[in-house]
Amino acid sequence: MDGIKALHDSQKIEGLALCVGGERLTYPVALSAGDRLIHRASGECIVRGTGGTPMFVQPSGRPPLLQPGRSPVRVEVAEDSPKEFKIRVLLCKSYE
Numbered sequence: 090m091d092g093i094k095a096l097h098d099s100q101k102i103e104g105l106a107l108c109v110g111g112e113r114l115t116y117p118v119a120l121s122a123g124d125r126l127i128h129r130a131s132g133e134c135i136v137r138g139t140g141g142t143p144m145f146v147q148p149s150g151r152p153p154l155l156q157p158g159r160s161p162v163r164v165e166v167a168e169d170s171p172k173e174f175k176i177r178v179l180l181c182k183s184y185e
Contacts, residue, residue: 102174104167109180110153110160118146128152130183155182 101119105126108114116126116134123139128148136144153160164176 100171100174102166102170102176104165104170106150106165107178108161108163108165110155112151112153114148114150114152116146116148118144155180 101121103119105118105120106113106115118126118136120126121138125137127137128134134146134148136146160180162178162180164178
């Protein structure tokens with residue numbers, strides 16, 4: 090997964106969970122506008138900020154195993170996160 094990116098908001102998005110293909114991954118991070126969360130097939134998970142050092146994070150849950158066809162994606166955030174925000178999610182299938 091790549092390009093999970095907080096867009097156009099100055100308030101942090103916390104308690105991020107991504108539900109894909111029946112699996113749920115929870116990320117212990119607070120994303121600010123412009124931050125990018127990258128979760129590689131190798132299991133490496135990094136947050137790249139707009140001007141800082143990359144931060145390695147350990148998500149909880151199992152990575153999704155995508156099946157052919159459509160895979161529903163749901164994003165969840167903590168209740169105290171902003172009520173309106175934009176997040177872009179890019180899913181890439183890894184053939185390993």
